[in-house]
Amino acid sequence: MINNITRRNIIKSLGVFGAAGALGTLARPSRADGNPIRLGLISPLSGSQEVIGRYQLAGATIAVNQINQAGGVMGRPLELVTRDSKAAPAAGVAAAKDLAGSGVNLMLGVLSSGVALAISPTLQADNSILVVCAASANELTHEQFSPNFFRTSDHAYSRQRALAKLVAEDSSDVEDWMMIAPQTAISQSNWDSFVDGMTEFYEAHDKTLNIGDPIWTKYGATDYKNEIVELMRSPAKGLYAGVYGGDAVTMFSQAAAYGLTKKFDVMVDPGSEFIIAQAMGKNTPEGIWSGFHWYYGAYEGHKINDDLYAAYVKETGDPHPAGYMGEAHASVLAYASAIQKAGSTDTDKVIAALEDLEFDSCKGMRKIRKEDHQAICDLNMVQFGPDDSEQGWKVTDYRVIKDDGLSEPAAPGQPIEFNFKKG
Known part of the structure; x- marks a missing residue:
């Protein structure tokens, strides 16, 4: 990772x-x-x-x-x-x-x-x-x-909906979104939860939302050339980078030659925390948001x-x-x-x-x-960017989002219901 x-x-x-x-x-x-x-x-x-x-x-x-x-x-x-x-x-x-x-x-x-x-x-x-x-x-x-x-x-539902709420409040003018993630159960769960939240919160802000077909990859992939080209050709200005951890580092490193991070106005990551910034240093994508289990600086x-x-x-x-x-x-x-x-x-x-x-x-x-x-509990989100320091990266912003209705009603034994996601 x-x-x-x-x-x-x-x-x-x-x-x-x-x-x-x-x-x-x-x-x-x-x-x-x-x-x-x-x-x-x-x-x-x-x-x-x-x-x-x-x-x-x-x-x-x-x-x-x-x-x-x-x-x-x-x-x-x-x-x-x-x-x-x-x-x-x-x-x-x-x-x-x-x-x-x-x-x-x-x-x-x-x-x-x-x-x-x-x-x-x-x-x-x-x-x-x-x-x-x-x-x-x-x-x-x-x-x-x-x-x-x-x-x-x-859990996946609350965190990804919190991430969607942040996007809707800060960047709802970004209408077109794409996703890239490994084909795993947790990636599907994360994506479904994010789309459900985006749909709800964009509607609440009376904004238009267009979500392209997701790009599914293999977990642990080493070559993202075809996927990067597909992302570059899309009209999207928002990117949900579900290729977390080491996969995200590999993908963003390869994408640098294509100018991928400059194409997107908003980029979000479900939970790599410091991993992308620590690995990429001065090549850290500008303005990328990441979900955190806990960010010490917020408390x-x-x-x-x-x-x-x-x-x-x-x-x-x-x-x-x-x-x-x-x-x-x-x-x-x-x-x-x-x-x-x-x-x-x-x-x-x-x-x-x-x-x-x-x-x-x-x-x-x-x-x-x-x-x-x-x-x-609280949901923590942290934004990163490159920096001229020896470390090479910095935290540019963070948010503490209260779980006031973000989590679904308790339904033990029953599958989760997505009330806003279509299809």
């Missing part, structure tokens, strides 16, 4: 958060005593997605240390037990079952929606709970809803945000933590609040405590809906 040099540097800086089976290498003296409460982190800690897994490990480790320094939960320390999902469904299921077999019934993490969709059906039989903090597929709280599954982060002055950011920078020297770190931190806070509320680590009691739980986090208050176990 990130070029090799950048990826190695990030993993090196995150190495301080070693994948230890207990508290990790950053364990601090604890004011809590008694038997530890074990939380199982399932995350990609090897392979192509390791860098994101390391961010999840960092956020969870910092949260565990902070809670333990404050006295723990019910006077007991938290202990983080890690398992490598390898970003593969089979490995993720094996990790979840291994944790459950070891007596760890409270789990969190999971980057890939495919991994989450594989684990979710196993939770009830294993008497476990999984709180995901990145996997965003709509199906997880709809067709494949499980009473033992929770999501404390945003300066909020104690949880500031303490998390300071702890991360102190240990790594990296001033730009990915939003994945903040969401893992929030999942640990959710568990701590629920366990304290339940007065127990019993699965059924913690499930009951998580339902309708309101808790503070690095991006403010969140509420987990009882009906479908989806958290309602």
Whole structure:
């Protein structure tokens, strides 16, 4: 997802958060005593997605240390037990079952929606709970809803509609849009959600919207020449670049010779966060917006945000933590609040405590809906551009969009309904 040099540097800086089976290498003296409460982190800690897994490990480790320094939960320390999902469904299921077999019934993490969709059906039989903090597929709280599954982060529907709302408010004069994305389930879910939002919000602004046929690519493609030519020939002035992460870097790098970024007046990305800017430096597309799980700069002055950011920078020297770190931190806070509320680590009691739980986090208050176990939280968007500094890029703007009606009504077990998207 990130070029090799950048990826190695990030993993090196995150190495301080070693994948230890207990508290990790950053364990601090604890004011809590008694038997530890074990939380199982399932995350990609090897392979192509390791860098994101390391961010999840960092956020969870910092949260565990902070809670333990404050006295723990019910006077007991938290202990983080890690398992490598390898970003593969089979490995993720094996990790979840291994944790459950070891007596760890409270789990969190999971980057890939495919991994989450594989684990979710196993939770009830294993008497476990999984709180995901990145996997965003709509199906997880709809067709494949499980009473033992929770999501404390945003999801495809809410984030892509928030991105559409931003576009409609800022750039609704851009009528013609195109999309390029890999042919994957999450890309389809993202695109459907974005189009649904664009249709609703453009109509609300009494603006015309024309959406061209989507250009579907292969995930991990290395040659985008034909797709770039097709984009250049289109009348569109707005581009939804669903080729996230490393695919986006490859596509935009190849597109530079064609002047692609100068053709489009508005470009949006569903969730690459810092990846495109960090990889492309001075060649960062001007004005591109990216969805973020959490952007630390938007919450300066909020104690949880500031303490998390300071702890991360102190240990790594990296001033730009990915939003994945903040969401893992929030999942640990959710568990701590629920366990304290339940007065127990019993699965059924913690499930009951998580339902309708309101808790503070690095991006403010969140509420987990009882009906479908989806958290309602802020949506963060960040805009980038090139810069003359050594870094080569800069944040030019950011937005915090409140989820006031952006999320769909809870409908566990039922497919999501798109009320504005046609076809």
